[in-house]
Amino acid sequence: MTTADILMTAPMMPVVIEGLDKACRLHRLWEHEDRDAFLREVGPRIRGVATSTLYGRLEASLFDRLPNLEIVSSFGVGYDNVDAVEAGRRGIVVTNTPGVLDDEVADLTIGLLLATLRKIPQADRYLREGRWLKGPFPLSPTLRERKVGIVGLGRIGKAIARRLEGFGVSIAYHGRTRQEGVSYAYHPSLLGLAEASDVLIVITPGGVSTKHLINAEILKALGSSGVLINVARGSVVDEQALIEALKAGTILSAGLDVFEDEPRVPQELIEMEHVVLLPHIASASVHTRNAMAQLVVDNLVSWFEGRGPLTPVLETPYRGREA
Incomplete structure (x- = not known):
């Protein structure tokens, strides 16, 4: 288990929640009525984010609240729900879930x-x-x-x-x-x-x-x-x-x-x-969605164990912690 604090922006599949609960200190943003107060208190401790399109777009306004953020692990092969260019400018790695779907x-x-x-x-x-x-x-x-x-x-x-x-x-x-x-x-x-x-x-x-x-x-x-x-x-x-x-x-x-x-x-x-x-179901089988969910977890665990991200996106290529 890592001691890293991870923020989950909206409810995700049980595979993600259970996996991150075991691997780190997981904070559930949607459970807090006063999100501004919660982010003021916890934001500086957050080093990773697990997210999906359910939350909306992650951009500079949220990054500002998370000054020590290192990595965003996004559910889905598409990641237009994250401002990856802005993340890259700030040195934040963004990952997605390609291949498995x-x-x-x-x-x-x-x-x-x-x-x-x-x-x-x-x-x-x-x-x-x-x-x-x-x-x-x-x-x-x-x-x-x-x-x-x-x-x-x-x-x-x-x-x-x-x-x-x-x-x-x-x-x-x-x-x-x-x-x-x-x-x-x-x-x-x-x-x-x-x-x-x-x-x-x-x-x-x-x-x-x-x-x-x-x-x-x-x-x-x-x-x-x-x-x-x-x-x-x-x-x-x-x-x-x-x-x-x-x-x-x-x-x-x-x-x-x-x-x-x-x-x-x-x-x-x-x-x-x-x-x-169709209601956006291209990857929506139990088998594939569980595999995608596990990759969200694995990206975060790999990062905080010092092995780097598994599937960084083009806008935030990983060159090693010394780069």
Whole structure:
């Protein structure tokens, strides 16, 4: 057990709470009605933070209250809930939970793509409402001969691409740079990828740099037979532009696991019959969420045992305690 004081900003999975209770002195911010008074008293002792998107964004205003903070361990592969640039400027390491959720998210992505194209949820409702008794369910679009573009060929993007290979579809990608050792066609511009694709799968990080990356121009380039699948962050897609494109038939349909203002989903999307909407569940299996939770704990324990962080993010690379 370490003597370090750790702040948990909002309730997290039992694996995190129990693990940190055993490993350190854990302080639960949400249990204190007067959080300002609590942070005035305990803030200077806090050396680590465990957090998730439930708390909101960790930025300079909270860092100011924690002058001896060394590390933030964030739950999730996306970490736009933490101002990592500001953390790096202050010498604070930020970690996330990559790797352990890659396969789960990739599996869900393929399921969402098939559900969107083959209208699986709509067919289920059709049967349950007794409409099959009156006639067969209408024919659906298909994955056959589709050209799939992947926006962001990181760990999860590659896992999605490997699964798609089994369907015999054309696969291409867009990212900041061409990747070595990748056989898929590379498009240096997102617009070029959209023009060459009729399925666009978005699996790029969120944040300011990718806000509304998928806009009206990209949707128009995707075309009237095009399908958008978003398993990244809601902020990456201009939601209003997407709604207008779906209404106008600019694209065929969309499968969305994420939204701009979760858990509030625009009523216009909810009322559309030709889209599939999921409540941000790409990594939400018991197995995978427990693995992610354990990595939150392991990052903090490793740090305070002097072994460094296990999965530091790009903005806060770890160069050793002497660096």
